[in-house]
Amino acid sequence: MSVVGFDLGNESCIVGVARQRGIDVVLNEESKRETPAIVCFGDKQRFIGTAGAANSTMNPKNSISQIKRLLGRKFADPELQDDIKAFPFRVSEGPDGFPLVHVRYLGEERSFTPTQLLAMVLSNLKAIAEGNLNSAVIDCCIGIPVYFTDLQRRAVIDAATIAGLRPLRLFHETTATALAYGIYKTDLPENDQLNVAFVDVGNASMQVSIVGYKKGQLKMLSHAYDRSLGGRDFDEALFKHFAAKFKEEYKIDVYQNARACIRLRVACEKLKKMLSANPEAPMNIECLMDEKDVRGFIKRDEFEQISAPVLERVKGPLEKALSEAGLTTESLHFVEVVGSGSRVPAVMKIITEFFGKEPRRTMNASECVARGCALQCAILSPTFKVREFQVNEGFPFSVALSWKPDAQNNESQQTVVFPKGNPMPSIKALTFYRSSTFAVDVLNVDTDDLQITHKISTYTIGPFQSSKGEKAKLKVKVRLNIHGIVSLESATMLEEEEVEVPVSSTSEVPKDATRMETDDAPQDPASSSANPS
Template identity: 75%
Template sequence: MMNPKNSISQIKRLIGRKYNDPELQRDLQSLPYAVTEGPDGYPLIHARYLGEARTFTPTQVLGMVLSNLKGIAEKNLNAAVVDCCIGIPVYFNELQRRAVLDAATIAGLHPLHLIHETTATALAYGIYKTDLPETDQLNVAFVDIGHASMQVCIAGFKKGQLKILAHSYDRSLGGRDFDEALFQHFAAKFKEQYKIDVFQNARACLRLRAACEKLKKMLSANPEAPLNIECLMDEKDVRGFIKRDEFEQISIPILERVKQPLEKALADAGLTIENVHMVEVVGSGSCVPAIIKILTEFFKKDPRHSMNASECVARGCALQCAILSPTFKVRDFQVNESFPFSVAFSWKSAAPGTQNGAAENLQSTVVFPRGNPIPSVKALTFYRSGTFSVDVQYVAGAELQQPAKISTYTVGPFQSTTSERAKLKVKVRLNLHGIVSVESATLLEEEDKPVQMEADTKVEAPKKVKKTNIPVAELVYGGMFPTDVQKAVEKEFEMALQDRVMEETKDRKNAVEAYIYDMRNKQGDPIEERYKESVNRGAVIDQLVRCVNSYREAAVSNDPRFDHIDISEKEKVLNECVEAEAWLREKKLQQDSLPKYVNPILSSADVLKKTETLDRFCKPIMTKPRPAPAKPATPEAPPTPPPQASEQQQPEALAYLLEEEEIEVPVSKEPAKEDVKMDTDEAPNNALPQGSDETDVNMQDAKGTADAPRVENGVPESGDKPLQMEADTKLLAHNCSHGIKLDVIEWKLEEKGPNPTLLL
């Protein structure tokens, strides 16, 4: 809350109550705005409106709230809203109910019913039930633990109807009392720990109360919870911690008061715990586990949470309004409400044996006892010879309402045609709103007229009763006079008109601002954009030209770096460069032909996009890496030789090649061209690490070398049988001090014709 001193809340705690009411004085201690006593003894709320200090009555403020709600409803429904149903606490007395009706009149609403909140909850619960019994009554207890009060209602359900059996309440037991317990606990703790007194700062009190409310909700689901508030007061951050057990311990005085309304409701309904079939819990304070535990222990059954704890009253009010309104068609469901108070009528009467009321005494009778159905009409008969008064007041009891005297009705003046006291019937009504009033007064007079018969005998005719309406004057104690209500309506209309003017002014200002921005964009932005394009266009064109030239030169050059790229790929690059250059030339000619005040055809963004497209196409082709050189063939594993014959059957040439022969080759720094050519990736022999005695050497063109055995016409020098030798020889080079030793490591014998052929 950004402006607590000018933000009015909890208006239901103020309306229709005297300023010196003890309960009101306790409530004022937790309110952040200023409230003083008015000239009539009722509270006045101080606030600033349009920069001026103003005072408002609680009825006026409630009228503002209802007017705002009406505007929201009309905006969403797109239709005028007049009829409504308003939910009120069951403990509202006559004066408070009349104040709510006056507030609705100020807001331009027509309440069809002031329904009790618990009754609205029961209606929202039962109207959708399709399994209600037809004969046996289903008794359900509704426990509403709201922000500031606790209300209990026991309702009996049958198919198509509900009947309120009993009401009970505690006007000052609600969720805020648990918040207050936490607030007092942490206020004392912070004063001791951080040396700050939150009671000296309204904003600090408000922030701490809001944090305590969140803490209460956290303790409903967790066994412990922290409290952290930054810069609560004097630029100090505060921290706290509390467990659920400790919270319940400091809330014991509040929890001890929960059972009393439950016991009273059960007693007034004339039921036992076994006769209560279900228990429904609603309200913002119903989340406290300690309360649920008390309800479970009292009713011997687990309470249910099948209804929306915050919206059930509003739903019930909407359903009741639809039932009473001829505009909507709703399922037939009868609501039998009961009155929570006892109301008596008192008057002064003449003592027996006296005439014309020479001596008078006070008489009283209870007309509407507790539990009386709502609405209800009764008639009282009086015998009077002149004007008299009737007082309406609450019956003294445990729940005495203040003020006890509700209103006074003056009946008369009237004149009787006889000398005796006249007979008057006074009709009193308890209407749907729970307001008691004298509806009418009628003077009854008998007329006796003889009827002449043919036999000259007189026979008495039926008595004829003459009815005359008598005026009745009403005086309600503490209520607003009709003239005051009309003045409040006019003030509310002026304030609503002022709000509408301010809202429309704000809309017009926003429209003007939007028009200015729009015109600035239309007039200024295109000029600025054309100027930026004319400045930046040349640079981005040069960039595209450089990109085209660089890729073209690379594609047509004979540089060895690009000789591995296929010609078809280079042609693609050249074609892309030609296309980009043609596009640029065409667009540039079109742009040069336009005046500078026309939007450009060739924009810098288009040129940059073309450059990126060309680069994205050509770069992968021109930067393609050169393919790696072919790796040498991996030597094949020698095949398993076929089964060999005995040494006596082996050919002489094979026996000759299988003999080891050492050939010494003179060591020279550079071998002759006709010598064996060796390609190796290994380091020179003298660079081999110590302990390495051999390396693989690839020998090429091994046939006819100086180190191979000389063969003439296929016949070895030793004169053995002719052999045909074809092979790429693999040698092992041994690093020896006297030369290189060559060993044959792979051979293959292939028979061709009558002579075998050895493939080396």
């Protein structure tokens, strides 16, 4: 049985596998530890991963990257619209309101959904793992951002199903990092709590979590994030700076040439890395556009000045995570930084000033999520014996049920079934008294994140008929499963004997993938009951 963890990054992916001696990061066909999350379509074949990245410069309009940003989001989403402007490939609105990616493949125009594209990336990662293990890979854990919505979580599971994988758990990246940090520590306190802040600045997003450790366990105290603050935003600031500079000096407009845009963005990313270690750095690109060689130069101070709007947003998630955890900077014992974007010195300076202590880098900044996912897969798998370590995960959103009463009153009633921080997985039971078929909405509530859709899904319960001729007493079970997906699991009419009542869902989902019932791994559900009138 395979024990594999996948870190699905916005820019690159990493595969971790569990062996008897510990966790290894698997090398791809080019003996690299990171595999680009790119699918490139050609006239004769398709290139994925490292091969896709090698072909992307020559074929930019058919090279699809940043798939994670497209996944499970409406085409009209303002944040998605901002992302699309920087994509060299064409994205349009599909008939169901979700994005469709258009490419030229095998000599004809084709369109793919983000879920299908993610399935291609996962198939490639699966092949890398199978080549290393010399056995079939089915069971796995997949790392996802903590801010992923219900739709995005379902889309990841659908993509995994298409790729022939069975996720034992969609694991929050922040929790995976916390597990990879804590499970090997032998000096965790028995009674007192060790509080550690994890700051993950990735390619496209920033996530902050505060974790409380005791011997043999971790508890997630808070989550905070900025879904559009990452390393690529610093690249974009450099890109705009040099695009304007080259237009003035060399009279070339890179925005008119997709290949020139890609080459300049690659050069800007390299320049950002050079500025992380040096106070100044040059840029030289041969034949960028119109057969013109270009040269540029920038100092770190100037880079930080043009990146000021991005840097101003770093403090927000830090403040929110600390506030929600109910802690002060003095009660934090350590601050750990991970993620490729955390290497920018200005970001480190802000983190240091906020917490009043020097951040540490005791883990590999790029590989900790994949290692944590592989560890979680090993914990859930019967194949491996892993040190006893309990992961107390909390759901990052509040979820409520809403319904209309039986009376003529049109005002809806609602109750919060899974408050923010609720353990995952969990089952709650509610009792309704109804005389005919009725609808129940599942809602996200109490969130200040404008990107989180208010309504998750709608369920119709019925038809049913009470043998006593009065209102039937119905017990409705709601499940928050191990992946963070909420569903109305069953409805039972409680009379002399229990009678199952039909439950049908009208969830709004992209019509592109096989829907899969998500059977949970072994769980310890927290159950409770409520009695709506």
